[in-house]
Amino acid sequence: MRKLKLALILPLFLVAGCWDHLELEEQAFVVVVGLDKGPGNTVEVTFQIANPQIGSSDIGTAEGEPPSDTVRFTSPDILSAKELANSVVTRTINFAHLKTMIVHEALARDEAFPHIAGAAIRDPELRREVALIVSREKAYDFIQKNRPRLETRPHKYFELMQQRWQETGFVPFSTFNQYLQQQVVDSMFLAIYATADPKNYRVSRKDDYLAGEVPKHSGDPVQMMGAAVFRNGRMIGTLTGQQMRWAQMLRHKSNIDAFITSFPDPLDERAMVTVRLFKNGGTKVRLNLAKERPDIHVTIPLRAQILSFTSLQPYATDTEKQILLERHLKEEIEQEALDVIRLSQRKFQGDLFEWELIARKQFMTMPAYQAYGWARHYRKANVKVKVDLRIENFGKQRTPYSETVKGGD
Amino acid sequence: MTTQTDGKTELSTRLSANLDRIKRDFAYPSNEALIIRNLVVASLKCDAAVLYLEGTADVNEIEKRIIEPLIERTNTSFKNGNPLDAVRLEIVTHRTGKTACTFDAINEGLLNGWTIVLVEGVNQALKFETRGFETRQVSEPIVEHVIRGPKEAFTESAAINRSLVRKYLRDRHLVAETLTVGDRSVSEVTIMYVKDLADPNIVDSIKQRIRAVRTDAVLTLPMLEQYLDDHPYSLVPSSLNTERPDRASAFLLEGHVILLMENSPAALVLPITIWSLLHSAEDHYMRWAYSNFMRIIRLLALFVAVMTPSVYIAVATFHEEMIPTDLLLAIAATREKVPFPALLEVLLMEFAFELVREAAIRVPTVIGPTIGIVGALILGQAAVEANIISPILVVIVAMTGISSFTIPEPSLNFAVRITRFILLFVGSFLGFFGIALVIACLLAYLTTYSSYGVPFLSPLTPHYRSSADMILRMPVHKERMRPLNLNPQDSVRRPERIKKR
Numbered sequence: 001m002r003k004l005k006l007a008l009i010l011p012l013f014l015v016a017g018c019w020d021h022l023e024l025e026e027q028a029f030v031v032v033v034g035l036d037k038g039p040g041n042t043v044e045v046t047f048q049i050a051n052p053q054i055g056s057s058d059i060g061t062a063e064g065e066p067p068s069d070t071v072r073f074t075s076p077d078i079l080s081a082k083e084l085a086n087s088v089v090t091r092t093i094n095f096a097h098l099k100t101m102i103v104h105e106a107l108a109r110d111e112a113f114p115h116i117a118g119a120a121i122r123d124p125e126l127r128r129e130v131a132l133i134v135s136r137e138k139a140y141d142f143i144q145k146n147r148p149r150l151e152t153r154p155h156k157y158f159e160l161m162q163q164r165w166q167e168t169g170f171v172p173f174s175t176f177n178q179y180l181q182q183q184v185v186d187s188m189f190l191a192i193y194a195t196a197d198p199k200n201y202r203v204s205r206k207d208d209y210l211a212g213e214v215p216k217h218s219g220d221p222v223q224m225m226g227a228a229v230f231r232n233g234r235m236i237g238t239l240t241g242q243q244m245r246w247a248q249m250l251r252h253k254s255n256i257d258a259f260i261t262s263f264p265d266p267l268d269e270r271a272m273v274t275v276r277l278f279k280n281g282g283t284k285v286r287l288n289l290a291k292e293r294p295d296i297h298v299t300i301p302l303r304a305q306i307l308s309f310t311s312l313q314p315y316a317t318d319t320e321k322q323i324l325l326e327r328h329l330k331e332e333i334e335q336e337a338l339d340v341i342r343l344s345q346r347k348f349q350g351d352l353f354e355w356e357l358i359a360r361k362q363f364m365t366m367p368a369y370q371a372y373g374w375a376r377h378y379r380k381a382n383v384k385v386k387v388d389l390r391i392e393n394f395g396k397q398r399t400p401y402s403e404t405v406k407g408g409d
Numbered sequence: 410m411t412t413q414t415d416g417k418t419e420l421s422t423r424l425s426a427n428l429d430r431i432k433r434d435f436a437y438p439s440n441e442a443l444i445i446r447n448l449v450v451a452s453l454k455c456d457a458a459v460l461y462l463e464g465t466a467d468v469n470e471i472e473k474r475i476i477e478p479l480i481e482r483t484n485t486s487f488k489n490g491n492p493l494d495a496v497r498l499e500i501v502t503h504r505t506g507k508t509a510c511t512f513d514a515i516n517e518g519l520l521n522g523w524t525i526v527l528v529e530g531v532n533q534a535l536k537f538e539t540r541g542f543e544t545r546q547v548s549e550p551i552v553e554h555v556i557r558g559p560k561e562a563f564t565e566s567a568a569i570n571r572s573l574v575r576k577y578l579r580d581r582h583l584v585a586e587t588l589t590v591g592d593r594s595v596s597e598v599t600i601m602y603v604k605d606l607a608d609p610n611i612v613d614s615i616k617q618r619i620r621a622v623r624t625d626a627v628l629t630l631p632m633l634e635q636y637l638d639d640h641p642y643s644l645v646p647s648s649l650n651t652e653r654p655d656r657a658s659a660f661l662l663e664g665h666v667i668l669l670m671e672n673s674p675a676a677l678v679l680p681i682t683i684w685s686l687l688h689s690a691e692d693h694y695m696r697w698a699y700s701n702f703m704r705i706i707r708l709l710a711l712f713v714a715v716m717t718p719s720v721y722i723a724v725a726t727f728h729e730e731m732i733p734t735d736l737l738l739a740i741a742a743t744r745e746k747v748p749f750p751a752l753l754e755v756l757l758m759e760f761a762f763e764l765v766r767e768a769a770i771r772v773p774t775v776i777g778p779t780i781g782i783v784g785a786l787i788l789g790q791a792a793v794e795a796n797i798i799s800p801i802l803v804v805i806v807a808m809t810g811i812s813s814f815t816i817p818e819p820s821l822n823f824a825v826r827i828t829r830f831i832l833l834f835v836g837s838f839l840g841f842f843g844i845a846l847v848i849a850c851l852l853a854y855l856t857t858y859s860s861y862g863v864p865f866l867s868p869l870t871p872h873y874r875s876s877a878d879m880i881l882r883m884p885v886h887k888e889r890m891r892p893l894n895l896n897p898q899d900s901v902r903r904p905e906r907i908k909k910r
Contacts, residue, residue: 024744024751025745056735094729155738
């Protein structure tokens with residue numbers, strides 16, 4: 001009897017099995033998806049599929065195969081394109097290792113884009129930490145032109161490139177998840193802006209570039225610089241790299257810790273002072289929402305390391321000049337930050353700095369906050385920026401003379 | 410018993426009748442093992458016979474202590490009127506001496522190396538302990554190695570084993586009781602416990618179980634272990650074998666009971682908990698930090714040994730998103746030329762590994778080294794180059810194998826290896842969901858499992874006070890409590906020091 005019971009129970013396991021299991025080599029791992037606007041209400045979806053046999057393992061290498069395969073389909077949305085792709089590609093298309101989604105600027109500006117993006121997330125395979133990159137030219141061209149020199153495998157290139165924002169701050173940290181989160185009414189979202197077709201090189205003294213403008217003369221044509229600004233899920237404009245940095249700094253918790261930038265020298269108009277700025281704790285934002293034109297007081301605590309100054313002024317030894325330099329840098333930063341804020345208030349008409357999170361705390365309930373209408377009030381807000389700047393040192397080797405004297409007392 | 414068929418178990422007063430009966434029992438004279446030495450007790454002037462079994466008794470001792478006094482003492486005035494008492498108390502100089510009234514007792518005595526003296530006109534016999542079995546010297550432990558700590562192991566002689574335990578645990582409350590099992594071949598089982606520590610209920614229940622064993626012969630301790638086991642079908646062992654007297658003594662001090670048997674170079678510890686299976690003999694010889702480090706490593710190894718192959722299968726066939734992309738591509742690249750599904754690949758390798766393992770135990774020592782060479786071929790680069798398996802599998806199987814070697818207890822080792830295969834199958838068709846399901850079932854089973862009435866996961870769950878010597882251990886000065894799950898009569902191991910003001 002017991003054996004009979006066992007014989008009845010054991011096959012149940014076979015019934016219960018998820019038979020969706022697939023061997024690794026039977027799947028095609030898409031690492032980059034490109035989205036372009038197609039004719040009518042369609043999208044052109046480009047899949048870049050990694051070829052595991054190139055550049056991964058010595059044993060499994062297949063000579064003469066390319067490191068990746070790029071295929072393009074025109075279909076109503078991403079998921080139907082995935083089905084279509086299965087009719088062409090020999091293996092089952094898998095999005096589990098999708099790293100990057102590249103969207104053509106024209107599509108990002110299209111009113112259909114929020115729906116296309118929203119539909120894609122219904123596939124559980126698609127990770128929400130997929131990076132969102134807006135490309136100036138067609139995504140297909142971007143993928144075709146991108147030929148990284150140091151990385152053979154395409155996923156590695158994007159994996160590493162997405163970490164660059166943290167060190168430089170020129171581009172925002174933009175994932176699909178954030179895009180969907182901030183798709184609510186009047187919310188702003190910043191995505192990486194990139195191009196593989198650099199045309200209008202120009203030289204800026206303050207690294208104030210947009211993708212494509214960086215004066216780079218060899219190597220991979222791809223440039224990632226600046227941000228695409230989204231409101232309500234649609235792209236409405238761009239920020240340059242330098243503006244992006246200040247936008248990051250104005251956020252309460254900025255994800256970048258330090259970056260290097262230059263300012264004009266206070267004593268010599270033609271010379272530049274290069275400093276490394278550190279965020280010295282969180283940006284303090286005080287809000288007064290009682291008035292129709294709310295008051296916003298922002299304090300950015302910063303530490304600065306002076307790295308170089310071409311004017312050769314004796315800043316390191318002359319205390320008075322140091323004070324002058326400090327005040328000058330402070331004013332410059334305050335002005336630049338204020339410019340970005342003005343830009344967001346007038347041009348984009350939305351808060352790029354996540355201050356809504358702070359404003360939200362001042363309301364008892366979510367409906368009360370929504371009734372207040374943060375975005376509407378923000379446009380009119382009276383914003384004051386104060387920078388708490390302290391010159392920390394003149395690079396690793398030399399500390400300012402005055403501090404040494406103080407230490408000697 | 411053997412003589413029950415004869416119906417008569419009492420001795421007669423006639424010596425020849427008694428001898429005939431014993432001869433019949435031992436198939437004398439075709440069985441030459443029974444040695445009968447007839448003699449006349451000089452001082453009593455009566456016939457007598459000395460009997461022993463060749464190979465079981467120490468002949469020198471018999472000659473010097475029993476036969477010599479019987480023949481040579483000529484003093485005729487005795488304090489005791491009964492000839493048997495006179496022989497036992499006044500003539501024979503042997504250190505032991507008991508009366509036996511039945512043939513059963515006589516036969517059992519003979520089999521265990523006792524010498525029997527029969528005297529004409531008395532319906533009783535005398536027996537003297539003259540055991541002289543061949544034994545091995547005390548040697549180093551083979552299974553339970555330590556770096557620090559004593560290097561003595563139990564041998565096949567129960568007497569030596571008892572002496573080893575007493576050497577470590579010089580406590581007058583240490584009790585050694587002897588019970589017998591087996592109808593045909595009677596074996597002695599020594600049950601040892603510390604009288605004022607061990608729970609009397611546990612001791613009694615173990616004794617009852619031993620008495621309840623009904624079979625013709627229980628030759629060794631591992632056999633007895635299976636007769637006593639409550640859960641013979643379970644994967645989890647309910648008692649522990651140790652070949653180290655120091656470890657056995659440590660268990661005794663916690664209130665456990667140990668069983669010793671002739672011919673078994675080990676002690677059986679009962680009852681046990683999962684912790685006693687996970688700990689090694691050395692855990693308390695190393696300093697606190699070192700031993701905890703070892704324990705953490707071993708615990709991790711346990712999980713690796715149980716789960717790695719199944720997790721690999723689950724990840725590779727259901728949850729590709731969990732593998733870093735680089736590794737994923739590397740695995741996929743190497744798998745492209747492998748003709749088998751991942752499950753079959755793992756099964757092949759695991760099977761090969763178990764083969765090598767089994768062969769290494771069975772192979773005669775002389776050709777032992779070949780196993781290593783052949784094994785390395787099956788489990789290594791050769792298999793990869795033949796496109797039978799992908800290289801990552803070599804790593805996985807090797808990791809699993811090495812990890813399973815760190816599990817100190819052989820029974821648990823088998824349990825782990827079998828569980829690994831169960832998990833492997835479940836993981837291959839239910840993914841992580843299945844693995845989680847089986848592990849939940851496994852934990853549920855362990856919480857309900859008990860060894861001789863002691864819950865298997867106690868004192869963790871159900872919770873009892875103890876010194877928390879479970880996953881980690883405390884420094885020795887903090888190990889004040891005996892684990893209360895064993896219900897020891899004295900729960901405090903080390904009275905708290907009175908603080909000086």
